[in-house]
Amino acid sequence: MSDPFLLLILSSPSGAGKTTLTRKLRExxxxxxxxxxxxxxxxxxxxxxxxxxxxxxxxxxxxxVEREAFLEWAHVHENCYGTSLGEIERAKADPQCAGIIFDIDYQGARQIRAKVPEAIAVFILPPSMIELERRLKGRNSETEEMVRKRFAAAQVEIEHYGFFDYLVVNDEIDKAFGDLEGIILAERSRRHRRAELAERLLRAGKL
Structure with missing residues (x-):
């Protein structure tokens, strides 16, 4: 039996550990x-x-953008990001695919939710702003100015926490991953996602 198709949005400030959690989810x-x-x-x-x-x-x-080829797109940290409509359509047509994980900011999350209301939105929080700053500086791949910009942007992004269905605190990576895993398993078992199976069983049981 195939799993219900999920659209899972993961958002977070830079440095909250979203990329690592996404990789673990894929595994x-x-x-x-x-x-x-x-x-x-x-x-x-x-x-x-x-x-x-x-x-x-x-x-x-x-x-x-002009061709309206994106499900969502946004200007973030002086660069542009966009999610292709074609990629979503191909995933839904693939019987081996049970869903898509979107790694996007809150702007993109709002655009996707506006077009696909059933999308599940999860926001990854750092345990503290002090820890977030430590992680940003620990990357050693960005200038001090960029670290300051990302830290300031993080405060803006966290202000939008109320839009999301779930808030996961990434204090310890394995615990945060366990929380994400629980969300996926619970969402797969939501009534509206299993209703078709229940109705099919009822029809099969009738003489």
Whole structure:
């Protein structure tokens, strides 16, 4: 029996651990597909085009916006990010795929929820702002100015926590992952996602 199809939105401030949690989810739930966003930012040393992001220039990004090729798109930290409509349609058509994980900011989350109300929105919180600052500085991949910008942006992003269905605190990565795993398992068992099976069983039981 296949699992119900889920659209799972994961958002967080930079440094809250969303990328690590997303990777662990993909390992635990191989039938969940990771939505690979398009972005105009430069790739980091460990990132691969087509796996982590589709890295494109601003001109190509703007053309995709004009063609309405994105389910959502946003301007974040001086760069553009967008989620392709085609990718979502292909995932839904694949019988081996039980859902998509979106790694996006609160702006993109709002756009997706407006078009797909059944999407599940989860916000990852750091345990404290002191810890968030420590994590940002510990990356050693950004300038002090960029760290300050990301820290300031984090406060703005956290202000939008009320939009999300679930808040997961990433104080300890394994516990936070356990919370996320529980959310997915519970959402798969929601009545409206299992109603079709229940009705089919009722029909099969009639003489």
């Amino acid at each position: 635990k739930f191989p039938n969940l597909r990771f939505s690979v966003s398009h972005t105009t930012r430069k790739p980091r040393a460990t990132e691969e085009n087509g796996r982590d992001y589709h890295f494109i220039n601003r001109k190509d990004f703007d053309e995709l």
